[in-house]
Amino acid sequence: MENIGSKDSFVDAFDNDEFADIMATVTNPSDGTRTHYCMHQVIICNSSDYFRFLCAEAESDGRYKHLSFKMTPKAFELVARWFYGNRNLTAGDMGAVKGALDFANTAGMEELRVSLLALFLQAKSKALTPAQAGAPGADWKLFEEVCDHALPKDRDVIAEFVKGAIPELRASNEWVQELCTSSKPGFMASILIGKYQLTDPCKISGRSISKSTSYNPYIPSQPASGYKTEGSSLARGLLSSGLAGWFQGRER
Numbered sequence: 001m002e003n004i005g006s007k008d009s010f011v012d013a014f015d016n017d018e019f020a021d022i023m024a025t026v027t028n029p030s031d032g033t034r035t036h037y038c039m040h041q042v043i044i045c046n047s048s049d050y051f052r053f054l055c056a057e058a059e060s061d062g063r064y065k066h067l068s069f070k071m072t073p074k075a076f077e078l079v080a081r082w083f084y085g086n087r088n089l090t091a092g093d094m095g096a097v098k099g100a101l102d103f104a105n106t107a108g109m110e111e112l113r114v115s116l117l118a119l120f121l122q123a124k125s126k127a128l129t130p131a132q133a134g135a136p137g138a139d140w141k142l143f144e145e146v147c148d149h150a151l152p153k154d155r156d157v158i159a160e161f162v163k164g165a166i167p168e169l170r171a172s173n174e175w176v177q178e179l180c181t182s183s184k185p186g187f188m189a190s191i192l193i194g195k196y197q198l199t200d201p202c203k204i205s206g207r208s209i210s211k212s213t214s215y216n217p218y219i220p221s222q223p224a225s226g227y228k229t230e231g232s233s234l235a236r237g238l239l240s241s242g243l244a245g246w247f248q249g250r251e252r
Contacts, residue, residue: 010043014077014084022055023064026076035073037080041065047083050107075099082112089115091123101149117157120149125165139166170197 020038027034044051058065069076074096078089091097097120104113124146128138143166150158162169171179171193180190 010084011081011086013040013043014081014086015039021064022058022067024067024069024076024080026069026071026073028072029070030072035076037076039067039080044080044083048107048109050109051083069103071099071103072096075103078116079103079109079112082115087115089119091119094120094123097123098149105149105151117150117154121146121157121161121165125161128166139169140172142166143169 015037017038019040021041022039022044024037024039025034026037041055045055046052054067055065058067060066072095074093075098078096078100082089089097097116101113101116101120103109104116124142127142143162146158146161176190176193176197179186179193181187
C-alpha cells in the first residue's frame with residue numbers, strides 16, 4: 001500500500017511541526033550524528049504498511065510517537081519525501097540513492113524501490129568513461145555494485161542494464177568455477193555461462209574469490225555431495241542469473 005491518491009498538497013508538510021505527531025530520529029552510521037524530523041501519521045501510515053507497523057509499535061511521549069532509523073539523513077529524506085508526494089527523484093547524491101534503495105528493499109516499499117532502482121541504474125549506465133571501461137575488472141566491479149542493490153526479481157532489468165551499459169562483460173574463469181561447485185543451480189548456471197563464454201567451467205581451476213559467507217536462501221542447508229556453500233550470497237545468484245539472461249538474450 002503506497003498510494004492514497006494525490007498527495008501534492010503534502011509535499012511541504014514534511015518536517016513541518018504543525019500537526020506533527022511523529023518524531024523520527026535518524027542516526028548517521030558513519031559518524032553517529034542524529035537528525036530529527038517531524039512527521040505525520042495520517043500521511044505516512046496511509047501511504048506505507050511499513051510505517052503503519054512502526055507507528056503501531058512505537059513509544060509515545062504524549063505528543064510524539066518516536067521512530068528511529070540508522071541511515072544517512074539524505075537517504076531518509078528521499079524515502080520520507082516520497083511518501084509526502086515528492087516523486088521527483090534525482091541522482092545528485094548516489095550514496096543517498098543507494099541508502100534509500102537498500103532501505104526500500106528491506107521495508108518492502110516496492111513502488112519506491114522500483115523507482116530508486118531505475119534512477120540508480122540510469123546513473124550507473126553512465127558511470128564508466130571509455131578509459132575506465134578498458135581498465136581490468138572495471139565492468140565486473142560495476143556489475144557487482146549494481147547486483148548488491150537489486151533483488152532476484154530484478155533479473156531481467158539487470159540483464160537489460162548489462163546489455164546496454166557493459167555489453168562486453170564476462171565472468172572470470174575463477175568465478176565461474178566457484179559458481180560451478182556452489183550448488184546444483186549454480187552448476188547448471190555455470191554450464192550456461194560457460195557455453196556462451198566458450199569456456200568449460202568444470203575443468204577450470206583457480207583460487208577462490210569468495211567475499212562473503214552470508215546465508216543464501218536459494219541454496220539448501222544440506223547441499224548435494226560435491227557442492228560447497230561457502231561464499232554463497234543473493235548477489236552471486238543475481239550475478240549468475242543476470243549473466244545467463246544477458247547471454248541468452250543475445251541469441252534471440
